[in-house]
Amino acid sequence: MPSTATKIGNFTFDNCLMNAAGVYCMTKDELAEVEASAAGSFVTKTGTLEPRLGNPEPRYVNVPLGSINSMGLPNNGFNYYLDYVIELQNQPHTKNHFLSVVGLSVDETHKILQTIQDSDYQGLVELNLSCPNVPGKPQIAYDFETTTEILTKVFSYYTKPLGVKLPPYFDIVHFDQAAAVFNQFPLAFVNCVNSIGNGLYVDDEAVVIKPKNGFGGIGGDYIKPTALANVHAFYQRLKPEIKIIGTGGVKTGRDAFEHILCGASMVQIGTALQKEGVQVFERITDELRAIMEEKGYSSLEDFRGKLQYID
């Protein structure tokens, strides 16, 4: 049977599929469900310095081709998630995990990362530089100067494996500029992409979510081509030790296959997981394996990044 096992740095995963931050990861119970599923890992809800209630409801709505959300980083505070991944880390036969965090200010981000640096947690951390939903707070990774400043300071004290969650970029020059920034740092991975920020879904004559008068992050089918473009653009530009996590529009094995073909080492599922529940991992894994079998591929390395161009 083809293997969907993968690696990020020194961390191994039996399966390349996992949840995307924001879905099935708010509470320990939800995380435990992903842990017990066919997923190869989980990432926690992005934890901030203090717990947050997030934006007013309705704030997440499934729409025909995907989803729109403006959650506003509701979470139990990063310590809640840090305690849980440390607890799991100390159990036998545990999977490797991703702890997602960001501060509401640069100082808060450093406080969080300093705490993780000083903790017993030895696993992966995903620094979320791309949340589009906190009113008044821009998506950090669209500002290359601030991103450079943050990462320069982070890597002056942070020595554990760290990656960044990125917003989608839409311009070739921005791919070049962003990659030049990330290549300066010992990042373990970049995660492409967060939702396409600040879309507007209209139903009859009204918006469908309350925060920001309806503006919210778009996920699902709408974003797969953008996600694949970002995965491949960074696969072409980043130093090979920075692995790519592909996120966006994955609801079938074929979608996961395309992310890996474009260069992804791991593939995250958000909207489809929200719609279908954790059994989505087994279904998509089976579909991915069937495609690999049909093509004669026994491992992800057989086709990762091998997207074909037209001469």
Ligand code: SIN
């Ligand atoms: C949110 O909580 O608003 C979504 C998280 C994100 O887009 O990073």
